Amino acid sequence: MTETSTGPAWHLVGDWFDTCKCAIPCPCTFAQPPTEGDCDGVLAWHIREGHYGDVRLDGLNVLMLGSFIGNVWAGTHTDAYAAVFLDERADDQQRAALGTIFGGEAGGWPQQFGQTFGAEVRGMDVAPITIEIDDDLGSWSAEIPGRVTARAEALTGPTTPQGARVQVHNAPGAEVGPGQIATWGTATTDQADAFGFNWDRTGRSSKHFPFDWSGPD
Numbered sequence: 001m002t003e004t005s006t007g008p009a010w011h012l013v014g015d016w017f018d019t020c021k022c023a024i025p026c027p028c029t030f031a032q033p034p035t036e037g038d039c040d041g042v043l044a045w046h047i048r049e050g051h052y053g054d055v056r057l058d059g060l061n062v063l064m065l066g067s068f069i070g071n072v073w074a075g076t077h078t079d080a081y082a083a084v085f086l087d088e089r090a091d092d093q094q095r096a097a098l099g100t101i102f103g104g105e106a107g108g109w110p111q112q113f114g115q116t117f118g119a120e121v122r123g124m125d126v127a128p129i130t131i132e133i134d135d136d137l138g139s140w141s142a143e144i145p146g147r148v149t150a151r152a153e154a155l156t157g158p159t160t161p162q163g164a165r166v167q168v169h170n171a172p173g174a175e176v177g178p179g180q181i182a183t184w185g186t187a188t189t190d191q192a193d194a195f196g197f198n199w200d201r202t203g204r205s206s207k208h209f210p211f212d213w214s215g216p217d
Contacts, residue, residue: 008053
């Protein structure tokens with residue numbers, strides 16, 4: 001049974017991307033088990049435009065570190081953990097709104113994904129989150145100084161036309177929900193050291209999705 005949520009109407013439009021330990025392309029997006037059976041990585045959201053009731057959320061960022069074992073989409077995964085960072089530029093009302101939406105309490109896709117992932121939250125903090133995304137999706141990056149750095153460049157190869165992007169439509173395991181297009185990349189930097197999450201690697205999978213969410217339905 002799906003929980004129903006009540007509260008003010010909300011809508012967020014923006015960009016999401018990840019960097020993770022899987023080989024390119026990450027099998028999780030195809031609803032398959034991770035490359036090595038388990039996965040950990042950085043998930044970053046940039047809100048281009050958004051509101052929660054009368055509270056504007058334009059330009060704010062959210063970042064999460066996550067890990068799990070098994071196939072999330074098959075409901076067979078275990079040991080799911082997360083840590084969440086909210087944008088330090090947000091005021092108290094904005095932080096409360098972000099916490100409500102991304103915590104799944106406001107319904108919509110974040111609630112559905114949260115129920116699927118079912119992670120134990122190791123910690124939450126307010127931090128300076130810098131997210132940069134090229135208009136042409138040539139590269140994307142996120143950073144919390146001293147704690148998280150995730151940078152990626154668009155995937156290309158000998159038969160990819162110059163300037164073209166490697167994309168997937170109708171992904172069976174889209175982390176932002178149905179109907180969005182995945183653009184694949186290669187992680188050039190993927191580092192984390194916070195709340196028990198610790199890794200430093202390069203050359204693994206990354207992907208960008210736009211997102212368009214609303215609630216409380």
